[in-house]
Amino acid sequence: MADLARELGVSMTTVSRALSDHHSIGAATKQRVLKLAKKLNYQPNHMAAALRRGQSRLLGVVVPYIEGKFFPSVIQGIEQAASKAGFSVIVCQSHEDVQLERRNVETLLNAQVAGVLVSLARNTQEFHHFDKVRGRGIPLVFFDRIPAGEQVNSVVLDDHAGALQATSHLLAQGCRRVAHLAGPQHLNIYRHRRQGYLDALAAFGIAPDEALIDYSDMTTEDGAAAMRRLLALPNPVDGVFGAGDSAILGALQALKAQGISIPRDVALAGFSNEGFTAITEPRLTSVDQRCEEMGEAAVRLFLELAAAPHAPFAQRQVVLQPELFVRESSLQGQA
Amino acid sequence: MADLARELGVSMTTVSRALSDHHSIGAATKQRVLKLAKKLNYQPNHMAAALRRGQSRLLGVVVPYIEGKFFPSVIQGIEQAASKAGFSVIVCQSHEDVQLERRNVETLLNAQVAGVLVSLARNTQEFHHFDKVRGRGIPLVFFDRIPAGEQVNSVVLDDHAGALQATSHLLAQGCRRVAHLAGPQHLNIYRHRRQGYLDALAAFGIAPDEALIDYSDMTTEDGAAAMRRLLALPNPVDGVFGAGDSAILGALQALKAQGISIPRDVALAGFSNEGFTAITEPRLTSVDQRCEEMGEAAVRLFLELAAAPHAPFAQRQVVLQPELFVRESSLQGQA
DNA sequence: CAACTACTCACAAACGTTTGCAGATAGCCT
DNA sequence: AGGCTATCTGCAAACGTTTGTGAGTAGTTG
Numbered sequence: 235m236a237d238l239a240r241e242l243g244v245s246m247t248t249v250s251r252a253l254s255d256h257h258s259i260g261a262a263t264k265q266r267v268l269k270l271a272k273k274l275n276y277q278p279n280h281m282a283a284a285l286r287r288g289q290s291r292l293l294g295v296v297v298p299y300i301e302g303k304f305f306p307s308v309i310q311g312i313e314q315a316a317s318k319a320g321f322s323v324i325v326c327q328s329h330e331d332v333q334l335e336r337r338n339v340e341t342l343l344n345a346q347v348a349g350v351l352v353s354l355a356r357n358t359q360e361f362h363h364f365d366k367v368r369g370r371g372i373p374l375v376f377f378d379r380i381p382a383g384e385q386v387n388s389v390v391l392d393d394h395a396g397a398l399q400a401t402s403h404l405l406a407q408g409c410r411r412v413a414h415l416a417g418p419q420h421l422n423i424y425r426h427r428r429q430g431y432l433d434a435l436a437a438f439g440i441a442p443d444e445a446l447i448d449y450s451d452m453t454t455e456d457g458a459a460a461m462r463r464l465l466a467l468p469n470p471v472d473g474v475f476g477a478g479d480s481a482i483l484g485a486l487q488a489l490k491a492q493g494i495s496i497p498r499d500v501a502l503a504g505f506s507n508e509g510f511t512a513i514t515e516p517r518l519t520s521v522d523q524r525c526e527e528m529g530e531a532a533v534r535l536f537l538e539l540a541a542a543p544h545a546p547f548a549q550r551q552v553v554l555q556p557e558l559f560v561r562e563s564s565l566q567g568q569a
Numbered sequence: 570m571a572d573l574a575r576e577l578g579v580s581m582t583t584v585s586r587a588l589s590d591h592h593s594i595g596a597a598t599k600q601r602v603l604k605l606a607k608k609l610n611y612q613p614n615h616m617a618a619a620l621r622r623g624q625s626r627l628l629g630v631v632v633p634y635i636e637g638k639f640f641p642s643v644i645q646g647i648e649q650a651a652s653k654a655g656f657s658v659i660v661c662q663s664h665e666d667v668q669l670e671r672r673n674v675e676t677l678l679n680a681q682v683a684g685v686l687v688s689l690a691r692n693t694q695e696f697h698h699f700d701k702v703r704g705r706g707i708p709l710v711f712f713d714r715i716p717a718g719e720q721v722n723s724v725v726l727d728d729h730a731g732a733l734q735a736t737s738h739l740l741a742q743g744c745r746r747v748a749h750l751a752g753p754q755h756l757n758i759y760r761h762r763r764q765g766y767l768d769a770l771a772a773f774g775i776a777p778d779e780a781l782i783d784y785s786d787m788t789t790e791d792g793a794a795a796m797r798r799l800l801a802l803p804n805p806v807d808g809v810f811g812a813g814d815s816a817i818l819g820a821l822q823a824l825k826a827q828g829i830s831i832p833r834d835v836a837l838a839g840f841s842n843e844g845f846t847a848i849t850e851p852r853l854t855s856v857d858q859r860c861e862e863m864g865e866a867a868v869r870l871f872l873e874l875a876a877a878p879h880a881p882f883a884q885r886q887v888v889l890q891p892e893l894f895v896r897e898s899s900l901q902g903q904a
Numbered sequence: 905c906a907a908c909t910a911c912t913c914a915c916a917a918a919c920g921t922t923t924g925c926a927g928a929t930a931g932c933c934t
Numbered sequence: 935a936g937g938c939t940a941t942c943t944g945c946a947a948a949c950g951t952t953t954g955t956g957a958g959t960a961g962t963t964g
Contacts, residue, residue: 235950235951236950244913244914245913245914245915246914246950246951246952247913247914247915247916247952247953248912248913248914250951250952250953251913251952251953254952256953257911258911258912258913259911259912259913260911260912260913263912263913277678277679278679278950278951279620279681279949279950279951280679280680280681280951281616281619281620281625281681281949281950281951282620282919282949282950282951282952283950283951283952284616284919284951285614285616285617285620285919285920285921285949285950285951285952286918286919286950286951286952286953287919287951287952287953288919290616292659292680300635300641300644300645301638301641301642301844303636306635306636306641307636309635310635310662313661313662317672317676322659322661322676322677322680323659323660323661324627324657324658324659324660325658325659325660326648326657326658327645327648341652341657342657343612344612344613344615345615345627345657346614346615346616483848487848509636509845510844510845510848513818513822513845513848513849514848515850570920570921571920579943579944580943580944580945581920581921581922581944582922582923582943582944582945582946583942583943583944585921585922585923586922586923586943589922591923592941593941593942593943594941594942594943595941595942595943598942598943613920613921614919614920614921615921616919616920616921617919617920617921617922617949618920618921618922619921619949620919620920620921620922620949620950620951621920621921621922621923621948621949622921622922622923622949623949905964906963906964907962907963907964908961908962908963908964909960909961909962909963910959910960910961910962911958911959911960911961912957912958912959912960913956913957913958913959914955914956914957914958915954915955915956915957916953916954916955917952917953917954917955918951918952918953918954919949919950919951919952920949921948921949922947922948922949923946923947923948924945924946924947924948925944925945925946925947926943926944926945927942927943927944927945928941928942928943928944929940929941929942929943930939930940930941930942931938931939931940931941932937932938932939932940933936933937933938933939934935934936934937934938
């Protein structure tokens, strides 16, 4: 930058201001500076700028993991929106571990990120490690998996609506004994999906039966085990709504292993619209989560928070509407 | 840091040196500093440090995309190794677009990364955008998809060996007319896989037939189309080795659509060991790519380069050995 | 003509570290 | 005692920006 200033016979101040389009620099000067900057291939040192203003153009993201479809897609949305706003994204995985989540947050703070976007680890039940973030006045946005019982800025899917829709669909297809593969209930998403399931039953005038709800960590193996248990019940089930696609995949495999026809004997519907839902046989009905939109929304929210100088106490919430993708695993018509 | 110094009645110099374990600081002083630092919850400002020494603790990664299994797993490996060495990772996607890849590299340089790890976009055939990285003396490591005909630091899978192994396996199972679904040949990985296929044929004394090699972008749809074409040939194929799992999935679907038995009539083997290979029916034989190892190796290489002050011209190469996962899609025994 | 506005620019002090150099203390040898 | 080394510590100058303050010039107004 000093070179630029010397070459043009102006001060560094002017150069700096010209580059950042400050109002107090003449249009002519700006042009000259910009042109020379390009010519000399000037590369601004973001660190110095960040140091000076105490804020970088980095956006920190913490997710439980990046396999499957959901988180990569969300990150995709985040990156897109972020780069549009001139931010770079730095991604950390908590591997479903609070401990690591804490470390990740530290790392991000040390990297002087301008904002932090988080989707909680499965076993995070305590949220003090985020106080530091707020304490430094850094915008904090949760998405998908958000802290229970806390007022936070968040972007979530309307899990309740998705579950309601999926379950209603099964019931509309004629199912009468619909089971539910439920996830850990301390996570908002799984709690809401369960409630959606229950409310759908209620809407159809069917009494809920706790024996038909299976709680697990929702792995494929969990789903298969649950299905086997459900099949052993005296009163047969004729439909299963799973709070995750992996579990439903397990159920599918268990059913096929016993030669039970899908969807004729048992209809299936899952949640997440994972890639593999389109390659199982039959293909799986599932609730799509608007992944990219969620990422974009999270960034938008961050930008708003960053713009409002030390925002008020009011925390903002964004709720996205899911969409049910109906496939053969739940279509009674073509058993 | 000033607080620490004042509190302890020493200079900032001492504090800085104590924290970075400099040899000229007494053990007692170090202890005192460290203890107070913990007590006051001192958070070093990495930006300032980075600015001063012209180097951050950030590692930049550019990948084509982060869906599927391969890249997330590699990133996983990178993160693990990097965080062990005290580095944070910042991930960018090129979306298979040189243009974006170029921008990503710029972004990373502006973020003052300490190193750059790259897997090329599909259409990158020209590599000048990496000159800047080298120009600044920043370690540059390519992995998996590396520049053709350039001397670079790289970590790759032995794709040739993997393809050789997979094809040999098909031949050993009794296949005699084995087709190959090939990817874009300007990418090292696909070129090597094709060569491995050819060499396996040669080893079994089978003459290659260009009509049995299908070139495409390896999507599921491409694979299905290729399979349909192969089935229409006068002389039937009895095995297919695909340079990617998605394409083989397409082939699988096309075969089943025509009621052809797998592996009895046609055996299949793919590449990447994607997650879905275990849920198709029959499950798909595939070559595993040692994803995490690749990430770790890339970071190790980076660290070595960073340690060697302005390394010599010799570029280092790391080659990992793949592993064939045999599943039902290629086991003639249990047709 | 004086006073005011609008515009343009430069000085220099930050931001929070690291580090070359030099100063200080103590112990040891001759 | 003097000189040496070894060990420890502080001063102050960097690193490359941003920005508050103030000064200068021109144009406009009363």
